[in-house]
Amino acid sequence: MRPGDAARQPASAGGTGETGGGTFAELRGDPYQQGLAQGRIAARHIAANVRITRQVAAELGGALDYRALTRANEQFARDASPGTLAEVAGLAEGAGLPYDEVLALNLPVAQTAHFLPRECTQLLVRPGAARDGHTYLAKNRDTRRPYHQIVLRRWLDDERWVVQANVAGSITWPGIGVNSAGLALATSGLWSRRTEIDWDSASAGWLMLNTDLLLRECATVADLSRAISAQPRLTPELCLATDGRGAAVYEITATRAYAGPVTGPIAVRSNHAHEAGLARDGPTEAEYPSTYHRWRRADAELRRRAGHWDATSLAALLADHDGYPERSLCRHGTGRDGARTAYSVIVDIDTLTTTALIGNPCQRLRTDRDGTARLRRGPGVLVLPAPKRAAGSGVTAAARPQARLGSNHRDQEEAWPPAIPNT
Numbered sequence: 001m002r003p004g005d006a007a008r009q010p011a012s013a014g015g016t017g018e019t020g021g022g023t024f025a026e027l028r029g030d031p032y033q034q035g036l037a038q039g040r041i042a043a044r045h046i047a048a049n050v051r052i053t054r055q056v057a058a059e060l061g062g063a064l065d066y067r068a069l070t071r072a073n074e075q076f077a078r079d080a081s082p083g084t085l086a087e088v089a090g091l092a093e094g095a096g097l098p099y100d101e102v103l104a105l106n107l108p109v110a111q112t113a114h115f116l117p118r119e120c121t122q123l124l125v126r127p128g129a130a131r132d133g134h135t136y137l138a139k140n141r142d143t144r145r146p147y148h149q150i151v152l153r154r155w156l157d158d159e160r161w162v163v164q165a166n167v168a169g170s171i172t173w174p175g176i177g178v179n180s181a182g183l184a185l186a187t188s189g190l191w192s193r194r195t196e197i198d199w200d201s202a203s204a205g206w207l208m209l210n211t212d213l214l215l216r217e218c219a220t221v222a223d224l225s226r227a228i229s230a231q232p233r234l235t236p237e238l239c240l241a242t243d244g245r246g247a248a249v250y251e252i253t254a255t256r257a258y259a260g261p262v263t264g265p266i267a268v269r270s271n272h273a274h275e276a277g278l279a280r281d282g283p284t285e286a287e288y289p290s291t292y293h294r295w296r297r298a299d300a301e302l303r304r305r306a307g308h309w310d311a312t313s314l315a316a317l318l319a320d321h322d323g324y325p326e327r328s329l330c331r332h333g334t335g336r337d338g339a340r341t342a343y344s345v346i347v348d349i350d351t352l353t354t355t356a357l358i359g360n361p362c363q364r365l366r367t368d369r370d371g372t373a374r375l376r377r378g379p380g381v382l383v384l385p386a387p388k389r390a391a392g393s394g395v396t397a398a399a400r401p402q403a404r405l406g407s408n409h410r411d412q413e414e415a416w417p418p419a420i421p422n423t
Helices: 031-041 043-060 066-080 082-095 099-106 109-113 211-217 221-230 276-281 289-304 311-318
Strands: 016-018 022-027 121-125 136-143 149-155 161-167 176-179 184-189 237-242 247-252 257-261 266-269 340-348 353-358 365-367 373-375 381-384
Touching: 022 031, 031 043, 031 082, 031 149, 043 082, 043 099, 043 109, 066 082, 066 099, 066 109, 082 099, 121 184, 121 237, 121 289, 121 311, 136 176, 136 184, 136 237, 136 311, 149 340, 149 353, 149 381, 161 211, 161 340, 176 211, 176 340, 184 211, 211 221, 221 237, 221 247, 221 257, 237 266, 247 266, 266 289, 289 311, 311 340, 311 353, 311 373
Parallel strands: 022 149
Antiparallel strands: 016 022, 121 136, 121 266, 136 340, 149 161, 161 176, 176 184, 184 237, 237 247, 247 257, 340 353, 353 381, 365 373
């Protein structure tokens, strides 16, 4: 589907706010309308990301015909999720960019070939380790290219919504998200130079796990387990998920999937395998010491301060500099091969509040004299509470994010553990 193939309809009324290197947008309407709204709100960020993707593709040279592979994957997407391509068409129209260039952000052949999305650290804190007895899911997205990020609240209908953090202009691979049913999930890459990608299957599966569709379709961890099993994909990935009642960790490749319940108060995943059967797909400690250092550091700190965690203290942990610059949780790598933290996001499952720190989290926090960490007010910090129903109206009204945006711009019981086939 090209921009001209989609019906021209007005964009949904979307909220917007600059957050310092990224944007917040609230989207309503059909997929094309939502894409059109995001394209208009985040046009300059999407344009920047298109330029980065163009550069990444150029660096491949003749090693891979990424345009032909993108077209093959587009045919799969057309059959599997036509609404995705309608939204891509809206994004291109709204941002004033060629459809094919925005498509490349959403079907990321070039990025996948470069192993660019392989970074990130995920944290799960359950009631036994939290100060307030809540469940928290948190993530640092680290990237080797300066992709601009966006936080979206996407309305699926008058009642259901999804909040997700992603590369601006992309909808298929959000790194973390939560939906109105109370299901949250986060991902990180499980890639090494030994990872084999079956490019001949580009017409038969998503290049990476399509977490946007998972958040739209699933309400519980058990739902998610079934959906992950059913979703065809070409690359390995790690995933932590919780619905507040249960929690699970997933380690998957294109052909295998392992799932297990999180039975303890905390869980951490970075970029290496914990399942023996997947060890070859991830890096060894000698090959990639950063992932092992980040995992050990986060695990040790979460255990050491068990019973004291909340959204702000988790943000401070994600800003930790032990192992600086490349092995730390808050990463400050330099040069083309140096990873930097693009955002920190913390989801409170009990209140469905999302806290997002765009850029390095250390720059979005201040410390009181007693050592207590606080969120800074201003660009780069977004606290997004769950939407509230307007009293007596019968209509779900979207709550505005708390005033930390920059002012310079515009239960059902489920079987446990969740079943997932090891294919």
